[in-house]
Amino acid sequence: MAISGVHLESDAYMVCMAHALSTEREEVMGLCIGEVDMNKMVQIVSVIMLTRSDKQPDRVEISPEQLSAATVEAERLAELFERPLRVVGWYHSHPHITVWPSHVDVLTQAMYQRYMDEGFIGLIFSCFNNDKQTNHGRIQVTCFQAINQSPEGEPPMYERLEVPLYINAKDSMSGPCLDALVELPRILTQEELHAYDKTLVSENKDLLTQIHNGAVYTKSLSHLMEVLSAPLLQSLESRLERNKMKMEALKKEKEELLKELQTS
Known part of the structure; x- marks a missing residue:
């Protein structure tokens, strides 16, 4: 088909x-x-x-x-x-x-x-x-x-x-899509943790290698916070502010329409 x-x-x-x-x-x-x-x-x-x-x-x-x-x-x-x-x-x-x-x-x-x-x-x-x-x-x-x-x-x-x-085009974001977007940082963090856990089970690790692997893991999490989590949070906060403004505008429009109905 x-x-x-x-x-x-x-x-x-x-x-x-x-x-x-x-x-x-x-x-x-x-x-x-x-x-x-x-x-x-x-x-x-x-x-x-x-x-x-x-x-x-x-x-x-x-x-x-x-x-x-x-x-x-x-x-x-x-x-x-x-x-x-x-x-x-x-x-x-x-x-x-x-x-x-x-x-x-x-x-x-x-x-x-x-x-x-x-x-x-x-x-x-x-x-x-x-x-x-x-x-x-x-x-x-x-x-x-x-x-x-x-x-x-x-x-x-x-x-x-x-x-x-x-x-x-849509004026709003559905709940499932919002949930998926919020889930993204957790998924990427889980992938980094999975990769780091693999290094912990390997044999013959010297102290320097362990310190290096831990530093790489920490750097990866910091990178995710900088390039993904922080911008995503800012984007969602901006969307929230826009939605609040739309709600206020709709409330005013509702009040005006009710006044028109009362005077007609």
């Missing part, structure tokens, strides 16, 4: 972008929650960030346990939104490289379409690249599926099939 297009809510898009920009050394990934309508159009309303057990600059994987947990979360959100939501796709980042899916990405996408759902889609966020003309930072996003181009009876040969992507 070829998907005709994908509508990505702007708050879910914001979460994906924050996740992609959280590190430029390795790829990050997550799963998309939404539904597919009768016109084969995918509607993505939320995303689930995944913890990486193994950091790689050019490869990401989803474990069966993570897929199971994402399915449970999709069921919870389906009850919350009162919509038939499910896991409809995955996303990952391409730091410092092109937005187009690699051969491995296409094969991974084909596997998801075969074992998960034929309407499963993939999103790629390319970041930390500069525009050659302006030398300014450029972020690109693409949506794709995998299609088998081999004749019938021949071994499969998959190629990317680009899917139209539309970003739906």
Whole structure:
């Protein structure tokens, strides 16, 4: 089933972008929650960030346990939104490289379409690249599926099939997207702790190596606080202030409308 297009809510898009920009050394990934309508159009309303057990600059994987947990979360959100939501796709980042899916990405996408759902889609966020003309930072996003181009009876040969992507603007951020955004620092901190714990179980560690590993771990946490947690907190506080201003404006408008009703 070829998907005709994908509508990505702007708050879910914001979460994906924050996740992609959280590190430029390795790829990050997550799963998309939404539904597919009768016109084969995918509607993505939320995303689930995944913890990486193994950091790689050019490869990401989803474990069966993570897929199971994402399915449970999709069921919870389906009850919350009162919509038939499910896991409809995955996303990952391409730091410092092109937005187009690699051969491995296409094969991974084909596997998801075969074992998960034929309407499963993939999103790629390319970041930390500069525009050659302006030398300014450029972020690109693409949506794709995998299609088998081999004749019938021949071994499969998959190629990317680009899917139209539309970003739906929203004035507010949904609760699940806000929860996912707030979860980001915890996920990255957990990854750093996991990497540090690995150094503690290795044998034949001298004191200097232990001190070095502890210093690297502390530096990583400080870096997360500086480049992610503090800006995220500032952004959320600014959003809170804007919402308070909107509430005050709506209260005044309500009072004016009530006065008009009383005088009419």
